Amino acid sequence: MIEELATTDAGEMVVNVGPQHPSTHGVLHLVITLRGETIRKVEPHLGYIHRSIEKMCESLSYRQFIYVTSRMDYLSSHINNHACALCVEKGLQVELPARAKVIRVLMDELTRLASHQLWWGAMAMDVGALTPFFHAFREREAINDIMEETCGARLTMNYMVPGGVMADLHPNFQKRVKDFIHLFRSKIDEYDELVTGNVIFRSRMEGVGRLSAADAISYGCTGPTARGSGVRCDIRKLAPYEIYDQLQFEEPLETGGDCFARYLVRMREMRQSLSIIEQLIDNIPQGDFQAKTKAVLKLPKGEFYSRVETARGEFGVYIISEGGMTPYRIKFRSPGFSNLSALDHMARGYKIGDLVAIMGTLDLVIPDIDR
Template structure:
């Protein structure tokens, strides 16, 4: 409230209106708080206020050892927790110089892609919901439920999996894994045309998204935007292609690029990414090699003195884990470069001059996860 009154005092002409969108608002997908200055319905200024769910994970990690800190990171971007764990594991492995067994690598990539599918399905539902169609949400959850079931069987959890750990993965795959994944792929492929019929082809949806929230390529690079949001502006920034990790250089998939930079382009990029993820899972699901699921590592991990940085592509963009080690069992300093934080900074550029309805559409298409921004 204090902040709002300050903004009103400082820079509000008489015909402007300041509204608080959030911290509890249906379209901010969590506790994000925007203070929006409106001229009628038009957005003049948009200012995010963060910190409502800040748990200071970076500080917390400084007192956790290299095996423990991975589990906290599932709580950052809770929709792609496998990928968060993966990034941390990669960073620690880079310091330890260990080679991961091939089976573990395949499992990791499979889990990453399934997570991406789950995240994109949820995004599809929630974006449609932001634009006003409630039904797609339930249809998306029908398919997402199958993925969470697969995760539950193998990892024991449905949301914060904590499955990928430094050295490999925690446990072996559930015996039903392959059959269930195949059943899921079959179902998803059957239902995707339905999705397009329900939302993509809808003229109202197209009107609401085409030409809305345009982010130019130059701005996207300057704002450090990554992930599908940047790729919709024509920025080739897929970490899986640019700096391949694990098996990604051996897999066949396309980096989806659009050059519209509007909500519609972001929508198309994510929808096509669903297809690409399906293709990756299909390439791997029949070729899971036998072998160990963990490399041999010591019980207490010690990283040599130095700095380690790993980058992975989450469902939202480029996640970086930066560890500064002093040679102990705990990180001296750890920094998570979260994709949402940078994507959020571009929000004002995208929303300025649009209507409130456009702001909601942009929020939906950028797909922010608030704990990922606040960490």
């Protein structure tokens, strides 16, 4: 963990955490300035997995570039693909068949569940509870199996394409999803019994890493990170896409602003996602799963921006087109990047052990930050 130690004149110690450290969940390098055990400053060093995806996309066609985006936030790959497909569809002005819209929302919510499950397991592991990790992965495996059957992949699905989805649902899809919902309804209560009420867990989480609503907005935090501070920011509610405006679900808000509030938001979001899936699984319309589009896509000259809500927050795709087959410039606004920028502010004044809990509740995925 500690690569080098240095003491400054003011009696402060500089500690390097990462880029290979279990609690950073990827290649994140933090340079922490400590006084005793108290954090004075956290400075993230990024770029260990920077692949310059934005530049890469400038030479990829509008069908190809979507596949690269699965490699950014690999836990929300469906939702990343979704944002890109939406942006291209805005440019092409394609209207999607109802079936495609419902399939997309179903897949998004399953992805959100899988992502939150992994977060829950990893979060508990970060603060010292190893058992939840195995519980979470057991249920997440069920979602991965469903994905594998329909999309042919378990992690980088590449299932959303401009105009709809790549292939129709597998005949087993409905039954397996229903089985999963039935299973997970009881398991999520088990999650709460196992971790949420645990005294040790709560003492690690409550009152730690406070972020005020004003700071959350100023730092551009989105997703459960901002909702834990009481900021309404769910793109599914504020700028509904696909059929989210027709669905019954609530945006969980907590006002604590601490790690436990962010934890509760995600736990409540899992229940909301379950309810969305339940509303849709028996009502998948018949029809085409893809609108007819040309083999080679050309976007008209102009600018297109799409926003979606991933498991981590607001994800934006900004395409500037010059009318060709490839984007002139593409920009990905990743939620993790902005959420990470608040880490220094959140961690100052807390103990070094708390940093792990704070990072856990930010739910960082490093390839999403580095891009």
